[in-house]
Amino acid sequence: xxxxxxxxxxxxxxxxxxxxxxxxxxxxxxxxxxxxxxxxxxxxxxxxxxxxxxxxxxxxxxxxxxxxxxxxxxxxxxxxxxxxxxxxxxxxxxxxxxxxxxxxxxxxxxxxxxxxxxxxxxxxxxxxxxxxxxxxxxxxxxxxxxxxxxxxxxxxxxxxxxxxxxxxxxxxxxxxxxxxxxxxxxxxxxxxxxxxxxxxxxxxxxxxxxxxxxxxxxxxxxxxxxxxxxxxxxxxxxxxxxxxxxxxxxxxxxxxxxxxxxxxxxxxx
Amino acid sequence: xxxxxxxxxxxxxxxxxxxxxxxxxxxxxxxxxxxxxxxxxxxxxxxxxxxxxxxxxxxxxxxxxxxxxxxxxxxxxxxxxxxxxxxxxxxxxxxxxxxxxxxxxxxxxxxxxxxxxxxxxxxxxxxxxxxxxxxxxxxxxxxxxxxxxxxxxxxxxxxxxxxxxxxxxxxxxxxxxxxxxxxxxxxxxxxxxxxxxxxx
Numbered sequence: 001x002x003x004x005x006x007x008x009x010x011x012x013x014x015x016x017x018x019x020x021x022x023x024x025x026x027x028x029x030x031x032x033x034x035x036x037x038x039x040x041x042x043x044x045x046x047x048x049x050x051x052x053x054x055x056x057x058x059x060x061x062x063x064x065x066x067x068x069x070x071x072x073x074x075x076x077x078x079x080x081x082x083x084x085x086x087x088x089x090x091x092x093x094x095x096x097x098x099x100x101x102x103x104x105x106x107x108x109x110x111x112x113x114x115x116x117x118x119x120x121x122x123x124x125x126x127x128x129x130x131x132x133x134x135x136x137x138x139x140x141x142x143x144x145x146x147x148x149x150x151x152x153x154x155x156x157x158x159x160x161x162x163x164x165x166x167x168x169x170x171x172x173x174x175x176x177x178x179x180x181x182x183x184x185x186x187x188x189x190x191x192x193x194x195x196x197x198x199x200x201x202x203x204x205x206x207x208x209x210x211x212x213x214x215x216x217x218x219x220x221x222x223x224x225x226x227x228x229x230x231x232x233x234x235x236x237x238x239x240x241x242x243x244x245x246x247x248x249x250x251x252x253x254x255x256x257x258x259x260x261x262x263x264x265x266x267x268x269x
Numbered sequence: 270x271x272x273x274x275x276x277x278x279x280x281x282x283x284x285x286x287x288x289x290x291x292x293x294x295x296x297x298x299x300x301x302x303x304x305x306x307x308x309x310x311x312x313x314x315x316x317x318x319x320x321x322x323x324x325x326x327x328x329x330x331x332x333x334x335x336x337x338x339x340x341x342x343x344x345x346x347x348x349x350x351x352x353x354x355x356x357x358x359x360x361x362x363x364x365x366x367x368x369x370x371x372x373x374x375x376x377x378x379x380x381x382x383x384x385x386x387x388x389x390x391x392x393x394x395x396x397x398x399x400x401x402x403x404x405x406x407x408x409x410x411x412x413x414x415x416x417x418x419x420x421x422x423x424x425x426x427x428x429x430x431x432x433x434x435x436x437x438x439x440x441x442x443x444x445x446x447x448x449x450x451x452x453x454x455x456x457x458x459x460x461x462x463x464x465x466x467x468x469x
Contacts, residue, residue, distance in 0.1 A: 184401040216452065
């Protein structure tokens with residue numbers, strides 16, 4: 001009965017998943033293709049760039065067999081643009097996640113089409129190349145915090161081409177703080193009164209690590225609100241039932257009432 | 270909330286001011302007059318679990334008279350509600366009752382106080398934002414040395430803050446404390462993870 005872990009993923013699990021992200025490396029040694037469970041890795045030939053999983057890239061980096069090409073969004077210019085957007089242009093919402101990959105359509109010039117247009121658009125992070133050298137600048141991918149932290153820690157010397165590590169870390173810290181403050185305020189609208197009861201602010205564009213960090217708090221607030229509002233909610237339902245009772249006396253109405261009773265019980269628990 | 274929830278049990282023990290509406294024999298000891306029946310109109314502070322039963326269990330009576338009527342406890346009295354309306358953050362809820370929200374939700378169940386509900390919602394949300402702010406601050410580098418000196422229990426180190434923050438955190442009721450703990454654990458786990466990345 002008692003699972004000691006809170007709901008959701010822990011930080012260690014999130015960062016483990018983040019190692020699935022693809023990054024671009026420049027190999028320094030020749031290495032044949034390796035047959036892994038997830039498929040064959042591309043064979044490495046020194047001057048050519050290759051996309052690899054982050055964990056493998058970090059392994060090769062530690063063995064000094066490769067250099068990691070930093071993703072464009074980690075560039076100080078890109079980061080400060082995002083900070084600017086988060087603080088000045090849109091101080092209440094989180095910045096947008098990276099756009100769906102698109103490329104110009106050869107047959108219809110001027111109209112960009114989604115890649116893999118035939119229903120197989122891969123939007124989830126392991127398949128969407130959001131941390132490679134081709135990733136768009138100015139957008140934070142889902143695993144931004146983990147990837148940035150790992151890259152700066154293990155491949156700091158490769159990130160020099162972007163600017164000083166201190167500068168990048170400073171910008172990342174700004175970003176973390178700004179977004180943490182937004183997370184804190186995201187529940188404020190919950191207390192709104194009357195008809196237009198507010199909800200939690202849209203969490204679109206929030207990173208995995210931020211979710212792991214704030215899950216407990218936000219769930220706690222929402223649950224507290226539910227418990228405070230439970231009796232009001234119950235009376236409202238009763239009123240609705242009374243109002244709707246004479247009107248819908250048929251069999252279908254009866255079934256609907258059963259459903260309501262069940263959820264009332266849930267509220268009481 | 271499970272059967273063994275200590276907080277729920279303690280909430281049930283909070284006292285509610287009740288007025289008996291009927292003469293009841295053999296209950297005089299509640300009013301320190303064991304030899305006489307309990308007179309109608311006597312005011313007695315009853316624990317929540319008993320008051321709840323007596324208030325609900327009345328509907329069967331002949332003239333629909335209730336055993337007792339109850340007033341809102343002082344923790345939810347007019348003074349407190351007005352203060353909460355003015356500034357939720359300035360009221361130390363714990364001084365009113367350690368199980369303020371638990372008590373309040375029970376009272377909301379029993380009485381139909383629309384206004385109290387909306388005040389409580391606003392209070393909870395406003396204070397939650399403040400709690401989260403403090404939860405993030407505590408345990409950062411500036412506070413580490415301080416809390417180390419404090420050592421001792423989990424809550425003790427969390428309260429190792431100075432000034433207004435400490436005052437506010439001391440005024441949290443049990444729901445808010447658990448919220449603080451959750452927010453603090455999240456922030457702490459984040460910091461621990463960053464440290465662990467550096468070590469590997």
